[in-house]
Amino acid sequence: MIIFFGMLFVYNTKNTKNEVLIVSAYLISIEVLMRMTGDMFFNEFAKYGVILFMIMGMFFSGFSKNSLPYWFFLLLLIPGVILSTVTLSLEADIRKAIAFNIAGPVCLGIASIYCYRRRITFAEINAIIIAFAMPLVSLLTYLFMYNPSVRDVVTGTSSNFATSGGFGPNQVSTILGLGMFVFFALFLLNSKSKFLFGVHALLTMAATYRGLVTFSRGGVYTGILMIIVFLIVVYLTSNKNTKARVGGIAGITVLFAVLVWGYSSYQTNGLIEKRYANQDAIGRVKEDKLGGRERIAISEIQMFLDNPLLGIGVGKNKEYREETTGIVAASHNEITRMLAEHGSLGIAALLILLATPLILYLDNKANIYVLPFFIFWLLTINHAAMRTAAPAFVYALSLLKVYTNEKPSLHRE
Template sequence: MEKKELSYVFLIVLHVFLGILIFLFPAIAKLYAVSIFGFGFFYIIKTKNKNNEVLISSAYIVSAEVLLRMTDGMILNEVAKYSVLFFMFLGMIYSGFSKNAFVYWLFLLLLIPGVVLSTSSLDFNTDIRKAIAFNISGPVCLGISSIYCYQRKISFEKLKDIISSFSFPLITMLVYLFLYTPSIKDVIMGTQSNFAASGGFGPNQVSTLLGLGIFIFFVQFLFNSRNRLVQIINVGFVLAFAFRGLVTFSRGGVITAVVMILVLLIVLFFRANYNVRAKIGTIIILAFVAGVGVWSYSSLQTKGMINKRYANEDALGRKKQTQLSGREVLIETELEMFMDNPILGIGVGKNKEIRKKETGIDLPTHNEITRMLAEHGSLGIVDLLILFLAPLILFLNNKQNILALSFFTFWLLTINHAAMRIAAPAFVYALSLLIVQIKIHDQTEKITD
């Protein structure tokens, strides 16, 4: 086993142990949160960001965010986004940014009218700062991260280091979830999203990170598993994340992971030679068999409830009236707000107030696209066009970043069911803008040698 693989296994063991410690002594979560930021800051300052250490540090804190939230480790609710912003600014000080990133400066500028409008339109009894921060911190995090990443050249080896940095906090979260709910059979009572199986936290956000974990360890298996033991470890984590993702009963994260993997395999298939295409075909077959196995085990553990959940049925097998767990109502109200205020929108954070007043539903948005339309109006349309077109055009002009479309897919699917409550979709989106310098045939030949 090579030195790098030994370090990888050591860090896995360390983060498994950390998950056990946080479960036994929850106060450690706060110390962990402070340590992540402190180490990231020191790491960037010491290296002067010579090898894009900003991306390594940001990936780590993005993966740790949901774990820290479920264990009350967060000092501030949005600290992960603020940390990523701080790291990105540090990175720009040391390494600058592309002059072609002006399109994302435009994206940020177009957010300002909605923020200004909200300062006068929000109700007096609303905490204006919190309402604005809750809705705008995600887009701002995305914009700044995108400015840093846009056309930034990195090696494929460095991209794999970023993937590894994602993986370690996810392992800690996975261990915590298994300790928090060791017996899934005891907590499944119906087909609704399950908080008990999600560490007592929001299943939607937990599912999102577990889905990211499925993809991250699938990538680790493909490109970072030269040793047989490491291959087995990475495959084991793919299966474990898939199982825990399914039993949250929040479908978004698992579906997103499956689509990301399919997109990656399609990109690899069309970029590879004949021999590698045969390997990819084998991987698809094995992945399908493994998926059936995980599904069957999950069905057994949930007494068949998971089958009903994905068939959109209740515990008695009756078809549910809503396809999106009630999100249709939120989407409809936000589209109505846009139609009523098509120029500048209603202002950031105002959609929750209007929805509560008109429908009695006291819920924030779950869909970033309709939120942008409702709160920013026509400027939101321009911003969405920037977000959709820029990474796709960049990929068409330079296809070296073979993970770019999967990163873009994660952002697109996640914001449609979980908005941008967490930092992950913002940061992962930005990674799709990197210029990754690789020899594609050299890398695809390495797939599960």
Template sequence: MKKEERSYIYLMLFHAFIGIVVFALPFVSKIYTLAIFGLGIYYIVKSRNRNNEALIMSAYAVSVEVLLRMTDGMLLNEFGKYSILIFMFLGMIYSGFSKNALAYWLFLLLLIPSIVLSLTSLNFETDIRKAIAFNISGPVCLGISSIYCYQRKITFDRLKGVVTAFCLPLFAVVVYLYLYTPSVKDVVTGTGSNFVTSGGFGPNQVSTILGLGIFVFFVQLLLNSKSRFLQIVNSGFVLVFAFRGIVTFSRGGVITGIVMIFLLLIVLYFQANFKTKRKIGLILMFSFIAGLGVWSYSSLQTGGLINKRYANQDARGREKKSKMSGREDIMATEVQMFWDNPIFGVGVGRSKEVRKKETGIVVASHDEITRMLAEHGSLGLIDLMILFLTPLFLFVNNRQNLLALSFVAFWLLTINHAAMRLAAPAFIYALSLLKVYTVEIAMIPKQKQ
């Protein structure tokens, strides 16, 4: 086994140990939080961000966020986003940013009018600072990360290093989940999202991060496993993350992970030579067979209830009235707010207040697209167009960022079911803007015995 392979295995085992420790001693999670923040700043400052260390630390912060929330280790509710903002700022201080990132400066500027509007219109009983921070921290994190990443030159090997940084805390998450719920069969009684199989935390967010795990370990398997041993290890991780994602009974994250993999294989297929295309066909076939195996095992462990969940049925097999767990009603109220306030919207954080007043529904938005329209009006629509079109334009002109379309898909699909409660969609979107170079067309590594 080569040195880099041993390092990868040792790091995974170390993070498995972290998962065990924070499960047994939850207070250690707060120490872990401080260590990530302090060591992250030290790592970037010491290296002067010569190798885009800011990206490595931000990827790590993205993946560890759910574990810290599960174990009450977050010193601030938006620690993930704030730490990424600081890492990005430090990175820009040492290595600058592109002067051509004007679209994302405009994106940030267009957020300001609705912030000002909310300062004068939120109810007095509302904690204005928290209301604004909860809804604007995600877009701001996305904007700053995008300015850092816009057309930043990075080797494909370094991008794979960022993917590895995603993997490490995710392994701690899945170890924690197995310790929290060693027997899925004993705790699944219905077809609703399951908090027990999700480590006692929100299934929607846990599913999101596990879906990311499915994808990043698939990338490791496909593009970063130079020996049969690593291929076996990483393929095992893909299956483990798929199973744990499925049994959260929250569909969004799993579907997102599958779409990301599908897009990656399409990009690889159209850029590969004939020999590699045949390999991709085999990979697709084996992935389908493995997926059927994981699904069958999940169905067995849940007594068939997972089949009913994805068929939108309750435990008795009756079709549910809502296909989106009631989210379509929330989306409808936000679209109406947009039509009623088409220029500046109702103001940041006010959609929840308006919805409560007009419908009696007290719930925060799950869809960032309709929230942007409701709270930012036409300015929010312009922002959404910037976010959607810019990475597609860049990909057409630089197809060496093989993961770009998958990153955009993660952002788009995640904000449609989990808004931007996590830092993940903001930072991962920004990675689609990187200018990647030095990539061989036949990028699937040959096996080394």
């Protein structure tokens, strides 16, 4: 229904106000909730949905002829796909192995081609932020109903499936980290009444609390850094009077953060403090700081060193790691995965992704969301790879070009 009505919405509007970005943002935010409740037709459903919407958007609105870096990025992925048809074992499901690892980068590339220097207004960006927010309200509601009493299910400092709606804590933490930022952006820039000011503040605190009690740290760290950078960017681009308001809101934000942390500590009997100090339930410091991810990343770096030219092929890293180290686990880090599976071509692809948004930002300071969006992508792919479509799509949003003189307002009635 999301795909059907999304396509109908875009068709009826002819994408005159970048409606494909609105429906894609909605799909991105609801993906984890759909996975929690078993509503996904297949694992990469959201990524293919975003690709479909982006192609529709290009059909109605075209794309920039200067988006060549991302066409080149997509071309760099092809040799790794071809190589995998040779290197994957006969027992492997080649289609699934390739799709699991390549759908995210392809989604990113196509979304980036659509978004590259696309002219957009602040009103349209706000519509995208609201589209992100709506399914996240549903997600928070589900989490509170699925697990109303955190105190009853937290007994250790490992990632907790019960507090994560019965689904993977890492992915839930990731989308809640994005939720922390989305609700905070609405709190800061789109609270036109005291009522909305309060609603957005409560939603920001609720997303932070539920993110913390997943006991998966990556998404929370990402959300916090996005908020800090966003505050700095808004402060630096504001006039003198607005800077005073931003400073006041920053103070309120710190107070809210202390309250949420204190409540989380109370509900978890202090275990959340041990988790963020990398300790077990009785206070011993864990030798493994990243939940085993460092061993997986090291094995992928070794794969790159052994196969530096073209890598080992898309989807081969899990098999190769099991054969050489005995570790049975999929990659959590998109950077080391790209190195392992694409070799030197992976380095070139990563350089395109890292450099392009930052270069464009030099001439796009009016888009105050560029750096937070870029940070979300960069940090997320380091702890959750591209398991969900969120990092791919959010990265593409950092390429949008704000063209009006309209300024974000902190006015409240």
